[in-house]
Amino acid sequence: MPEVMSKKVVAIDYPRANETIKSDNYTFRVEAMEGATNVEVSIDDAAFEPCRQAGNSWWYDWSGYGSGDHEMTARVHLANGQHHTTEHRDFTVELENADCSQNGGESRTISARRAQQYLGRPDAHKCMINKYVVAVPNKPEIMRQLTELLSQEGVNVHSMLMQCVGDVATFKFLVEKEQGLRQTLESAGFHVVEDKVFCLDLPNRPGELDQLAQKLLDQGVAIRYMYGTSHGQTTKVVLSVDRPENAVGVVRELGKQFAEA
Numbered sequence: 021m022p023e024v025m026s027k028k029v030v031a032i033d034y035p036r037a038n039e040t041i042k043s044d045n046y047t048f049r050v051e052a053m054e055g056a057t058n059v060e061v062s063i064d065d066a067a068f069e070p071c072r073q074a075g076n077s078w079w080y081d082w083s084g085y086g087s088g089d090h091e092m093t094a095r096v097h098l099a100n101g102q103h104h105t106t107e108h109r110d111f112t113v114e115l116e117n118a119d120c121s122q123n124g125g126e127s128r129t130i131s132a133r134r135a136q137q138y139l140g141r142p143d144a145h146k147c148m149i150n151k152y153v154v155a156v157p158n159k160p161e162i163m164r165q166l167t168e169l170l171s172q173e174g175v176n177v178h179s180m181l182m183q184c185v186g187d188v189a190t191f192k193f194l195v196e197k198e199q200g201l202r203q204t205l206e207s208a209g210f211h212v213v214e215d216k217v218f219c220l221d222l223p224n225r226p227g228e229l230d231q232l233a234q235k236l237l238d239q240g241v242a243i244r245y246m247y248g249t250s251h252g253q254t255t256k257v258v259l260s261v262d263r264p265e266n267a268v269g270v271v272r273e274l275g276k277q278f279a280e281a
Contacts, residue, residue: 029053029104030096033077035111042114048080050094058097064090065153065213067188087115088242089262095211105211148264149178149194153213154205158189166191169208175201178219179258181247194219194258218259218271224250232257232274239266 033049035041050071052059059078060068071078071094089112095105156162170177178194194217195201205212222228236243241261248257261267 030059030094030106032094032106032109035109037109039111040114041111044115045083048082048092050078052078052096055099056096057099060095061092063092067155067185067190068095085113087113148216149196149219151192151194151215151217152201154191154210156189156191156210158184158187163189166210173201173204215260218267220257220271220275222255222257222274224253224255228255235270236261236267239270241267
């Protein structure tokens, strides 16, 4: 069944949009229409976790988190087999006893997704690439359906990573041109999380990763996640940060140095 975005079917009550959470424990509240058989939440693009139902609402108890920007989505499953997903909800955590020394003593106040939406630099998106995360049941026929769809759509996958946790397989991949891919995947019934990341080439030698980390630190940029692979004299790095507008200059500088080397 196709997945449909709908505020009427499922909606996040708490946290509120751009809410600041200052407690060590927090409970999310999600509203879902009658006929819902299950409601789940995903925090920071992680795997979906089930909520508990109490009264007319669904609840998820969250703990063990740190200060910084976060985002969540909620997904409802209906008795007719359909599932519906909310848009991302951005919020911030500021814990009194959190160690913020790595960020110059400042708490992050703009999430990565919102920062991308409000980037004021026209060259920002030229340095970024589309990343998709598709979570599917860990069954051979389901994964085959996904890869077949990508092939039929002529999608050239830049890089990919698949992880399996229990019965769920998470397929992460990068593509240069989006061309309505998310809508195509969702129409086929896949749950999709979309993001933009930096993809850069670095010399394959000691010290280059340290140089990247130092330059990002100088710009007050925190790394959300990073992975890469080396081939010959080149290391390809995929990078997601909390302040992409501040990281653009670093990415362009290192890319230029590599091209001129």
